[in-house]
Amino acid sequence: MSFLEIQSLRKVFGSTVAVNDVSLTVEKGDFITVVGPSGCGKTTTLLNIAGLQTPTSGSIVLKDRDLTDLPAYKRDIGVVFQDYALFPHKTVGENIAFGLKMRGESQETREETVAEMLSMIDLEGYNDMYPHQCSGGEQQRVAVARALAFDPDLVLMDEPLSNLDKKLRQSLRTELKRIQRETGVTTVYVTHNQTEALSMGDKIAVMNGGNLEQFGDPQTVYEQPASAFVANFLGQSSRLDGTLHLGDEPFVRFDNDAQLSIKRREGFDDGDPVAVFLRNELVSVSATQPDVENTFSGTINEVDYQGRDVIYYVTVHELDTIVQISGDGRGTVFDTGETVWLSVRPEDAIYTAPDRSNGDTDRGAAQQHLEVEI
Incomplete structure (x- = not known):
């Protein structure tokens, strides 16, 4: 007991x-x-x-x-x-x-x-x-x-x-x-x-x-959320909805046919609808295209400078969405309108069942401003 x-x-x-x-x-x-x-x-x-x-x-x-x-x-x-x-x-x-x-x-x-x-x-x-x-x-x-x-x-x-x-x-x-x-x-x-x-x-x-x-x-709760609500509520993330494809190299395909490589998680089958969450701090931003998986170009449309950190809101045309990213405010700070490259490791792309019937939020989670520290 x-x-x-x-x-x-x-x-x-x-x-x-x-x-x-x-x-x-x-x-x-x-x-x-x-x-x-x-x-x-x-x-x-x-x-x-x-x-x-x-x-x-x-x-x-x-x-x-x-x-x-x-x-x-x-x-x-x-x-x-x-x-x-x-x-x-x-x-x-x-x-x-x-x-x-x-x-x-x-x-x-x-x-x-x-x-x-x-x-x-x-x-x-x-x-x-x-x-x-x-x-x-x-x-x-x-x-x-x-x-x-x-x-x-x-x-x-x-x-x-x-x-x-x-x-x-x-x-x-x-x-x-x-x-x-x-x-x-x-x-x-x-x-x-x-x-x-x-x-x-x-x-x-x-x-x-x-x-x-x-x-x-x-x-475990932060890195392996059991539901879309948990993934979205804890921390700051951008959400993308797509379909899971479990071949030799698993990926998620989105409505516009863009793809994101991911790692396998137990409990999911090929063809399952999933919600993918990209944690702000796990998306990298650079001025030149890196030679890694899951690389996308985008345009910065808003910069929120916070001293030690800077938050970028980037329109990623290939993904048809705005992605929110945490950068280093003490290093290079990009300006509004600049073209940048975003990348995320497959193991850092968190995905869950959509859970829309359980109080889950709408698409475009990057556009909601959940404050971690208040």
């Missing part, structure tokens, strides 16, 4: 299915990130695990104990909310000690634990301060310490960094991982931010429309 096991979890609100038959297992000490667009069911899943909502059907088992119908206060689970949810009339120390006090721990134990927690989150000396005297990042660390203070079996975090600016979020991302490693507490972390999900999780669960699209380690 796994440490946390969710089986066929379903949550319905009236005629709306918020979570649909979600099953996953979590091992002790894992840091699991749950990611997806707004309304995909990730927060509802977390609230059901916490006991703040009751599943319509399915089961939630933690350490061989069925929690499905157990009230929240009887579950040994710490929760960190998006808005911190600190008690404004209590000091930092009193907030951290709240769970211990509710469990009847002695004053001495509470004081010792608060001191340990403040040291762990690098807020020594904040014991007698109030939440309004702390910055947003400091309040979030206090909320994490409060969730950990009573030594829970499991900690749930619901978009805890979304209210912070980008620089502070990056810093606290590292802090949260450090704290989780030091404590070893099993953690389920909900976010809409793809970078957070990929960089923080030992495993990542991608949700869409109430369904669990894929669950696995971040590298």
Whole structure:
């Protein structure tokens, strides 16, 4: 039996299915990130695990104990909310000690634990301060310490960094991982931010429309997406739709008869329709034609200079589409209107089933601006 096991979890609100038959297992000490667009069911899943909502059907088992119908206060689970949810009339120390006090721990134990927690989150000396005297990042660390203070079996975090600016979020991302490693507490972390999900999780669960699209380690999910939604949602890509041809040298043929060499993937047959995703960072751009497979000429119609990086939007006439590419902003920067050559290795051309019926996006994914870092 796994440490946390969710089986066929379903949550319905009236005629709306918020979570649909979600099953996953979590091992002790894992840091699991749950990611997806707004309304995909990730927060509802977390609230059901916490006991703040009751599943319509399915089961939630933690350490061989069925929690499905157990009230929240009887579950040994710490929760960190998006808005911190600190008690404004209590000091930092009193907030951290709240769970211990509710469990009847002695004053001495509470004081010792608060001191340990403040040291762990690098807020020594904040014991007698109030939440309004702390910055947003400091309040979030206090909320994490409060969730950990009573030594829970499991900690749930619901978009805890979304209210912070980008620089502070990056810093606290590292802090949260450090704290989780030091404590070893099993953690389920909900976010809409793809970078957070990929960089923080030992495993990542991608949700869409109430369904669990894929669950696995971040590298596998990113490099071998199980669906077109996952491929399109994680990272930035350009999408091309075509037909798979599995001869001695497999390729995808597009509607205009252009071809793209690819590597074989299990689970596909000759003649299958596929969606091909070209990751921005895996498409090379150069001023001269390289002597490699999958080389196409194009015209730059937009340049988005970002300092270290530059994003090009290139019209590739042979493919009848616009391809989005990440370049090096510190090197040669091409101008609008220039002719360039694009190339992609066959092993870097990711393809999946089209999945149009499962919330997938329309063609021309390069023209949608999914922000990885927000």
